[in-house]
Amino acid sequence: MFNIGKATALLLAATTLAGCASGLSGSTYTRDQARQVEDVRMATVESVREVVIEGTKSAVGTAAGAIVGGIAGSNVGAGKGSSAGVVLGTVAGGVAGSAIEEGATRQTATEITVQFDDGKLIAVTQAGDEKFHPGDRVRVLTGSGVTRISH
Numbered sequence: 001m002f003n004i005g006k007a008t009a010l011l012l013a014a015t016t017l018a019g020c021a022s023g024l025s026g027s028t029y030t031r032d033q034a035r036q037v038e039d040v041r042m043a044t045v046e047s048v049r050e051v052v053i054e055g056t057k058s059a060v061g062t063a064a065g066a067i068v069g070g071i072a073g074s075n076v077g078a079g080k081g082s083s084a085g086v087v088l089g090t091v092a093g094g095v096a097g098s099a100i101e102e103g104a105t106r107q108t109a110t111e112i113t114v115q116f117d118d119g120k121l122i123a124v125t126q127a128g129d130e131k132f133h134p135g136d137r138v139r140v141l142t143g144s145g146v147t148r149i150s151h
Contacts, residue, residue, distance in 0.1 A: 026126040026148045038143030043114035043122075045136040051125060055105035057098065064101075069093015112149050114140060124149050 069089035076085030110128040115121050122140070124147050132138065132149065141148050 026150055027129050028127075033144050033146060036144050038141040041116055041140045041142075043116045043138055043140050043149075045132050045134050045138055046113045046115050046121065047134055048113075048132045049111050050128065051109050051111045053107050053109050053125070055102035055107075057102055063094070064097050067093070069096065112138075114138060114149060116140075122147075 069092050072089050072093070074086045074089070076089070108128060109125050110132065111123055111125045112132050113121060113123040124140070126148055130150060132151075136151065138149050138151055141150065
């Protein structure tokens with residue numbers, strides 16, 4: 001039978017893995033994006049600001065939390081009290097698991113507004129793994145439905 005320690009480890013592993021699924025980095029490419037042609041245009045950074053990208057809200061965190069909560073709730077009382085504990089523990093665990101997943105996968109990012117030589121302005125949000133400053137001359141790479149900015 002599952003114990004609370006094992007169930008907690010499962011929840012932590014699930015939320016950690018969910019956090020690794022992010023693809024918002026300016027330096028990280030998916031397998032599908034590799035070896036694909038990208039349009040490259042030069043631009044000048046107009047402004048930079050830090051933003052927050054909300055975390056994922058998948059069924060993984062909710063399910064893992066519900067399992068942990070159900071197991072914890074089953075240890076409350078006996079008979080009908082135990083059944084009620086399972087139900088309440090499952091619901092509370094599901095809500096908590098969802099909140100933990102969203103918080104664990106939330107990340108800060110950078111919104112970079114650039115101006116092309118023809119005057120057109122665009123803004124791109126990506127992970128803050130590269131620092132940009134107003135006035136920087138940058139490359140804007142667009143392809144496969146993704147736009148990223150790099151030096």
